[in-house]
Amino acid sequence: MKNSKLKNAISLFLTFMKIGAFTFGGGYAMIPLIQKEAVEKHGWLTDDDILEIVAIAESTPGPIAINSATFVGYRLCGFFGALCATVGVVLPSFLIIFLISKVLREFGNIKAVQYAFNGIRAGVLALVIKALWTMYKKCPKNIVSYIVIGAAFILTAFLKVEILIVIIGCAIFGLISSLIISRRSKA
Numbered sequence: 688m689k690n691s692k693l694k695n696a697i698s699l700f701l702t703f704m705k706i707g708a709f710t711f712g713g714g715y716a717m718i719p720l721i722q723k724e725a726v727e728k729h730g731w732l733t734d735d736d737i738l739e740i741v742a743i744a745e746s747t748p749g750p751i752a753i754n755s756a757t758f759v760g761y762r763l764c765g766f767f768g769a770l771c772a773t774v775g776v777v778l779p780s781f782l783i784i785f786l787i788s789k790v791l792r793e794f795g796n797i798k799a800v801q802y803a804f805n806g807i808r809a810g811v812l813a814l815v816i817k818a819l820w821t822m823y824k825k826c827p828k829n830i831v832s833y834i835v836i837g838a839a840f841i842l843t844a845f846l847k848v849e850i851l852i853v854i855i856g857c858a859i860f861g862l863i864s865s866l867i868i869s870r871r872s873k874a
Contacts (some may be wrong), residue, residue, distance in 0.1 A: 695764050696771040702729065703756045703775030708783070711807050714744070714751030716814035717776075719821060721755055731763050738825045746854050752776055831864045 702724050710717045718741055725731045732740070740762075744754035753773055760772030794800050826832055835857050842848040842856075 692764050692767070696760075696768050698729070699760050699763060699768050700771040700775040703760075703772045704779055706756075707752070707776040708779035710752075710814070711811050713811075714753075714755065715818045716811055717752045718755070718818040719814065721752075721759065722821065725759050732759065734825065736762070738822070741822065746858070831861070835860055 706717055706720045706724060710720055718737075722734065722737045726734055726737060740755055740758045741751070744751045744758060747754050753776060756772040756776040757769045760768035760770070762768075764771070791800075826836075838860075839853050839857055842853050843850055
């Protein structure tokens with residue numbers, strides 16, 4: 688393996704380990720940090736690349752943070768980069784969950800611990816809203832996009848339709864609407 692690839696793989700591991708260690712709330716809360724590290728700090732990818740990676744990571748099985756780390760790592764260093772980024776993002780979560788489970792078993796009934804977790808939940812909500820806003824700014828602003836956004840929200844939030852079905856339906860709707868628009872523009 689070339690020296691520059693090894694340096695990039697180590698950098699991927701350390702970067703995603705930091706993201707995994709200091710982000711609470713799951714994958715959606717990690718998206719702004721992944722964007723900041725991969726685009727702004729390291730210049731590995733562009734904002735458009737991150738948007739594509741997030742879209743693919745949401746559509747594939749598995750947690751979005753792990754999928755995103757895998758895709759970023761693969762884009763930068765191939766298989767070894769994907770492995771390093773994935774292990775880097777998973778390792779802190781695994782260790783933290785292991786330790787928290789031990790603590791909660793012993794101290795879960797203490798009010799201060801319960802209040803701390805309530806505060807963490809509020810912070811996580813803010814990070815998820817930030818990720819939503821960032822993705823909204825990058826999303827095309829047209830009637831088709833607004834229909835897809837509204838329908839997906841109603842189907843998942845109120846009608847409790849399986850998320851995978853909604854994602855597939857949105858992809859099909861997007862493909863069909865793109866074909867219709869391209870045919871109209873050719874005519």
